[in-house]
Amino acid sequence: xxxxxxxxxxxxxxxxxxxxxxxxxxxxxxxxxxxxxxxxxxxxxxxxxxxxxxxxxxxxxxxxxxxxxxxxxxxxxxxxxxxxxxxxxxxxxxxxxxxxxxxxxxxxxxxxxxxxxxxxxxxxxxxxxxxxxxxxxxxxxxxxxxxxxxxxxxxxxxxxxxxxxxxxxxxxxxxxxxxxxxxxxxxxxxxxxxxxxxxxxxxxxxxxxxxxxxxxxxxxxxxxxxxxxxxxxxxxxxxxxxxxxxxxxxxxxxxxxxxxxxxxxxxxxxxxxxxxxxxxxxxxxxxxxxxxxxxxxxxxxxxxxxxxxxxxxxxxxxxxxxxxxxxxxxxxxxxxxxxxxxxxxxxxxxxxxxxxxxxxxxxxxxxxxxxxxxxxxxxxxxxxxxxxxxxxxxxxxx
Numbered sequence: 001x002x003x004x005x006x007x008x009x010x011x012x013x014x015x016x017x018x019x020x021x022x023x024x025x026x027x028x029x030x031x032x033x034x035x036x037x038x039x040x041x042x043x044x045x046x047x048x049x050x051x052x053x054x055x056x057x058x059x060x061x062x063x064x065x066x067x068x069x070x071x072x073x074x075x076x077x078x079x080x081x082x083x084x085x086x087x088x089x090x091x092x093x094x095x096x097x098x099x100x101x102x103x104x105x106x107x108x109x110x111x112x113x114x115x116x117x118x119x120x121x122x123x124x125x126x127x128x129x130x131x132x133x134x135x136x137x138x139x140x141x142x143x144x145x146x147x148x149x150x151x152x153x154x155x156x157x158x159x160x161x162x163x164x165x166x167x168x169x170x171x172x173x174x175x176x177x178x179x180x181x182x183x184x185x186x187x188x189x190x191x192x193x194x195x196x197x198x199x200x201x202x203x204x205x206x207x208x209x210x211x212x213x214x215x216x217x218x219x220x221x222x223x224x225x226x227x228x229x230x231x232x233x234x235x236x237x238x239x240x241x242x243x244x245x246x247x248x249x250x251x252x253x254x255x256x257x258x259x260x261x262x263x264x265x266x267x268x269x270x271x272x273x274x275x276x277x278x279x280x281x282x283x284x285x286x287x288x289x290x291x292x293x294x295x296x297x298x299x300x301x302x303x304x305x306x307x308x309x310x311x312x313x314x315x316x317x318x319x320x321x322x323x324x325x326x327x328x329x330x331x332x333x334x335x336x337x338x339x340x341x342x343x344x345x346x347x348x349x350x351x352x353x354x355x356x357x358x359x360x361x362x363x364x365x366x367x368x369x370x371x372x373x374x375x376x377x378x379x380x381x382x383x384x385x386x387x388x389x390x391x392x393x394x395x396x397x398x
Contacts, residue, residue, distance in 0.1 A: 025069065025277050025278050026066065026069045026070050026071060026074075026277070026278055026279070026280050027071045027072075027074055027075060027278050027279075028074075028075045028077070028269075028275075028278065028279040028280070029066070029070075029074065029075070029077065029280050029281075029282065030077050030079050030279070030280070030281040030282070030291060030292055031076060031077065031078055031079065031282050032080055032081060032083075032282060032283055032284055033054035033059065033080075033083065033086050033090065033284060034050070034052075034053045034054070034080055034081045034083065034085055034086055034284055035048050035049050035050075035051075035052075035080060035283070035284050036048055036049065036053070036081050036082065036085050037080060037081045037082040037085070037112075038082050038085065038112075038114060038115060038146060039082065039112050039114060039144060039146050040145055040146065040147065040148065041144045041145060042142075042143045043143055043176065043210060043212070046081075046292070046295070048081055051284070051285075052283075052284035052285040053086070053284060054090075054284060056090060056093050056094060056097075059090075059094045059097070061307075062282060062286065062307050063094075063097065063098055063101075065307055065312060066280065066307075066312065067101050068312075069312055069316070070101075070103055070105075071278070072103055072104045072105075073104045073105070073106055074103055074104065074105040074106065075106050075108070076098070076105050076106065076107045077107075077108050077109070077110060078091060078107065078108070078109040078110070079109075079110050080110070080111075081284075082111060082112055082114075082115065083109055083110070083111055084109075084111050084115040084116065085115065088120055088121060088124045091107075091109075091124065091128070092124065092128060095107055095128060106130070106132065107128070107129045107132065108129055108132030108133065108134065109125070109132070109133050109134070110134045110135070110136075110174075111133065111134075112135060112144070112153075112157070113135045113156070113157055113160035113161065113164075113171070114146060114153060114156035114157055114160065115156075116156075116159075116160035116163070116164075122163070122164075126167060126169060131169045131170075133164070133169065133171045133172070134171055134172035134173070134174060135157075135161070135171045135172070135174070136174045136175070136176075137157060137173050137174075137175055138175050138176055138177075138181070139181070139184045139185070139187045139188045139191065140181045140184055141154050143176075144157075165195060165198075165199050168199075170199075170201055170203065170204065171203070172204045172205070172206065172251075173188075173203050173204065173205040173206070174205070174206045175188055175205060175206065175207060175208065176209075176210050177208065177209060177210060177224055177229075178210040178223035179223060179224060179225055179228060182224055182228055182229065182232050183232070185207050185236060186232075186235070186236070186239075188205050188207070189236060189239060189240075189250070191203065192204075192205060192248050193246075196245075196246070196247055200247065201247045201248065202246065202247055202248030204248050204249045204250075204251070205248070205249075205250060205251070206250075206251035206252065207232070207236075207250070207251070207252070209222065209223070209224035209229055209365065210223040210224055211223065211351065211354070213296065215358070216358075218355070218358045218359045218364070220358070221354055221355075221357070221358045221359075221364075222351075222355075222364045222365075226364065226365045226366070226367040226368045227367050227368075227371065229365065229368045230367060230368040230369075230370070230371030230372055233252070233253055233256075233368065233371070233372045234371060234372060234375045236250055237250075237372070237375065237376075240253065240391065241379070241384070241387055241388065241391065249391075249392070252372075254391065256343075256372045256373060256376060257376060257388050257389070257391060257392050258392050259343040259344065260340075260343050260373055260376045260377070260380075261385075261388075261389065262343075269291065269348070272345060273327040273328050273345040273346050273349070274328055274345075275290060275291065275324070275349065276290060276321050276324035276325040276327070276328070276349075277316055277321060277325065281294065281295060282307065283295065285306070285308075286306045286307040286308040286309075287303050287305075287306050287307075288303065288304040288305050288307060288315050289302055289303055289304060290302065290304070290320075290321070290349070290350070293348065293351065294320075294349075294350045294353075301320075302320040302324075302350075302353065303318075303320065304316070304318040304320055304321050305318055324349050327345075327346055327349055331346060332346065332362060334362065335362070340369060340370060340373040343369075343373060344366075344369045344373070346362075346363055347362075347363025347365065347369065348363060348365075351363060351365070352364070376388065
């Protein structure tokens with residue numbers, strides 16, 4: 001049974017109207033103009049297909065439909081598939097059109113970089129999207145392949161990465177880990193240090209757990225054990241904290257630090273319960289979900305609607321959105337008793353939905369959160385608060 005959340009200022013249950021239509025609330029757009037991909041990574045949960053590629057006219061129609069609901073500053077992420085398959089001209093024309101709205105929109109791109117060509121993409125990444133580029137790399141170098149060839153993938157990846165770093169562009173690097181390779185997260189740290197020695201700045205990187213929605217049972221679905229995940233994050237935090245010269249960030253460690261000290265001012269995926277109606281994922285065929293994880297992880301149909309067939313009013317009052325919105329107003333009693341609930345807010349809604357199939361329905365990496373938040377608490381109580389805050393370049397916000 002869930003507990004209704006109370007408004008501390010009134011002492012009454014918070015009022016919640018699930019039929020209210022949010023206006024100017026959408027601040028994050030994950031846009032997928034194609035799901036085609038030139039790579040064939042073995043564990044990819046978003047199997048590629050080459051249909052429904054956007055034309056510029058389709059982009060304009062979709063943008064015009066959602067524009068009245070966008071809240072500045074808008075974070076617009078080009079995603080896929082492999083977005084570079086669309087060609088740079090598409091993005092430049094789309095972004096010019098969007099900026100005519102007068103809204104402040106920060107465009108970025110998530111790419112595997114293996115299609116990067118300096119003459120075609122460098123200027124766009126450096127100037128058009130202001131260096132906001134993220135990519136994917138797995139330190140074991142076996143899972144990411146092109147036509148089954150991991151060496152070809154890695155050669156192209158590092159060629160592009162080195163060119164970007166030569167031009168003072170530092171991509172954000174996302175790695176996926178399971179029980180078989182989580183210890184190699186330390187090698188990712190070493191790789192970042194290697195780039196730091198050469199360029200004066202290391203690679204900002206993120207450690208993601210591998211998830212398989214078709215996996216049998218909890219360990220089959222969530223293939224990185226939550227306790228091992230937490231222990232590795234603690235180990236990396238200690239190394240990072242003691243490394244005074246480290247000029248790079250480690251996610252989610254940096255997020256855990258911010259959320260621990262900022263007492264609930266967390267609106268960043270996946271540590272927010274406020275994403276419903278503020279995040280929007282658009283598939284190539286116009287299907288709308290809250291986020292990419294809701295498309296591929298939940299094992300349930302969590303589609304809000306379709307931009308070709310449904311009004312925005314219908315999309316933003318859909319039953320899946322209503323269900324996700326209840327996370328802001330109701331909490332599990334187990335979470336209510338946790339000293340760190342203020343910081344994690346119950347964890348990722350998409351992964352919690354998947355855990356309804358294979359577990360207790362709670363955020364599957366609750367144990368991870370408790371381990372890392374507990375360690376941050378211990379460090380803070382031992383006098384290292386300023387060291388922690390210095391790592392994330394923030395000030396205490398109580």
